[in-house]
Amino acid sequence: MSTATANPPWLPRWPGWSHLPRDSRDVLFLLAVIGWTLAPHFAHLPLWCPLLTVVVIFWRAQLAVANAALPGRWPLIAVLVLAMALTWWSHRTLLGKDAGITMLVLLMVLKTLELRARRDALVVFFLGFFIVLTNFLYSQSMLVAGTMLVSVWGLLTALVLAHMPVGRPPLMRAGALAAKAALLGAPIMLVLFMLFPRMAPLWTVPQDTLAKTGLSGSLRMGGIADLAIDDSVAFRVRFPAGARPPPRALYWRGPVLARFDGVEWNRLDPATSTAARRGAQLRVRGAALDYEMTLEPNRLPLLPLLEATPATDADAPRIDGQRAFMRFDLQWMTERPVTERLRLTARAYLDHQHGPQSDEPSLRNYTELPIGYNPRTLAWAQALRNEPRYAGATPQQLVDAVLLTIRRGFTYTLTPGSYGDDADGSFAIDEFWLDRKQGFCEHFSTAFVVVMRALDVPARLVTGYQGADPDLQDGYLVVRNSHAHAWAEVWLAGRGWIRVDPTAAVAPERVVASRALRLQPGVVASAFDAVSPALMAKLRTLWEQANNRWNQWVLNYSRLQQFDLLQKLGVRSPTWEDLAYLLAGLLSAASAVGAAWAWWDRHRRDPWQRLRSRIERRLAALGVDCAVHDAPRTLAMRVRAQLGATGQDLAAELDALDQQRYGRSAHSRPSPAWWRGFAAAAASATRPR
């Protein structure tokens, strides 16, 4: 009974794939497809949900292999109630995106436990497509798309299998048919995708409040360090040929932080600050610089545009589906968080001035410092001010003096350790400015702003990105999250707000050569880099190029591109209606072609049958009757009997046809040469009198 390799008692014997009963095989296939579809969700589901999923799928697979009965209704209801309770426990709600997806996954998994009839297969099928769709809520990368393509194919194959009721059809045949249907449907998909009018969301959906850190509009010490390790692409930019500015001119402006509570930097509230009422007062000079930007979703209502992009009609960014506006501090915002890729075109003026030209009360917003924080830095600033050589110094001279201090005594490093661990960060800047003197952009900028304010020079902190990758990708300049940067602006009478980048003072290569913030790579990555840095770089470039095309052609395909397409097709000023007309026209044309083909196909017959009716007409003319069931051989006998000697050739031809159709080397269709011989023989045969 027991063998050396006996299974544990709870595991049914595996009979081998080809010996599985058909139903079991189909169930196992469907389970594999379901598992594959659910797997990408596991990363963002509460831990118990993937566990439950795996357990239930294995249980169901075991039942299928053992050909055992499915659990009854009550155990299922019990598991469902448990699952709902766990969902509530995890999400504190049963509604909303995350809870909804958790429930969807659970429903799908539990449905496998009552896969009985074909109706159940259809339910699984429809649920499956929803789950495929929900995967796109988290990522629309090429990898996810490929994974989900396999899922769709698997689900369609399972559906085909459910409609092959006879015997044990091979999986590959069902799979081939599913692929065929999808491929034949691909042109329809393409036309619909290109021409289906894109519209704004019909109603607002709850957006994720979770934003990437760093440029969210508030900053603490260490905030940008999170971005420094994030090597993903933030946006891509294309300039007209030959107009690419040097890296040190590429300042992509993000949130401007002017309110400092001692620990955290925040934006000025436009409703309460007097500065907001004065507006940006942007004055541009020199040549305009057109650029096109593709922004990756950052889940912030933020456009990191090139400094300075004015809000005039000619220069303001044109975006599809979103409205953008400029804050008084020159920062560009969108109405909604950017949750999908945006493509926009805008125009910037590298040479510009902004802010009031003469002192005014609103500038007091930019000299406020909280009392009781960083007292040693304030004292240091006071001491500087009291130095005889700076008596009566202009703000510009003070700026230069502080920059000189930085250049002389500070070190640029991405791993300075953490500041402000004591006293809730109340003395973090003291610690940096006077004790350790090493850090990166955020440390230099915040300390610089605090010092300038202590010197009574209006100053503010600007966050954003600086620079770009040195190499173009498909003609696009790539800016990564590791290019995140913080710099300062000081107000000088007669000039307005002037950009001062203290990081450039201590580490000019960061700004001039635009070296991205980069931490030390891990062991594995450095090993790879050591073996073949060129190969690694090449692979990375290839991958990013493919990714860029994917973004441009698939993910970023929007109304803008649709209208471009229409213009290429000759429509002067495309509208929404033009798209709809074109789509309807194409679909009607396709239907007409289909109907015409079906009409033509109606007359199509088996070639042997067609030949046969031609033979019958010829023989009838010679007075030989044919019955429906007569084989050519029978006809030959009749020809010999009725036509005698004159029919010999004809009879021989008919015998040859018999060989062609039923003989050892039967043809799949009649040879055309045969008909010529037959017609000649029929012409020479004469009707008996």
Place this chain on the structure above:
Amino acid sequence: MIGALLGHPRQRLRAWWQSRHARTDTWTLTQRNIYIVPTRAGFVFAAVLTVMLLAAINYQLNLGYVLTFLLAGAGFVSMHLTHNTLRGLTLHLKPPLPGFAGVPLPLEVVLSSPTRLQYGVGLGFEDADNRSRDVFVDVPVGGQTSAHLAFVPSRRGLHDVPTLHVETRYPFGLFRAWTVWRPSARALAWPAPERPVAPLPAAPAAAGETSQRKPSDNGEFEGVRAYRRGDALKHVVWKKAARTGELVSRDASHAMQRELWLDWQLAQVAGTEPRLARLAAWVLAAEAAGVAHGLRLPGVEIAPGSGSAQQRRSLDALALWS
């Protein structure tokens, strides 16, 4: 009368619908006689696609659009595939064999497909009385396959084979393509034999000799004659056949000695149908007992004999008597 006519518009519609289809035993499916509509699953599929499209719009998911349109394309193609599954099929109903009323009567439909391998073709009866699960077959390319159906004739006599439908939902079940086929063949239903079987009537003594001679049950036979069509195989003298190469039968008239007339008058039950049922039961009983039997009905007389041909003759007469 008028009420009866107006009262069943659905039946009248059905009758009109069926009468549009000529009766034929060979039915080739073409563009003109195949109907196709979405199934319930098809409508659900459309609803699911709509919701997915809304989700794609609201979350601005371009891959959501791709998925929705891919499925829409595949669904549209599946309509043509479903239609293609039936188109080009040729169905042929083999002449049905007679059977007893009340007993399922087998039908064999031969399906052939000249050009394509066709999966999941289902056959069933349109008629609500004979509604049963469809019989599914796959039709090989260039070959034939048989589908076996059965319908239950309710009473004796000649029956039109009920209207058949041939349908498929292959490949995705989103569409149902079907055709309505009225075969022209008619099936004969014999009267359902009475149960339990009443005792066979006593055979009247034949003139003269038969009353003196006892039936010979000891295996000897009194005479042989040349085999005649319809002789039971058990009456063939195989030994002699093996020697001479010619089939000879025991002479039934000698072997059985008695001629049993199954007479309408002897079946003493009230009503025509019960009488016919009893006579049918007797025919079977007499045949089983190996007794030569003849049948007398008002206006019909079948000379005594035995064997399956005799039984068939008698049952046919009972089925068709009016």
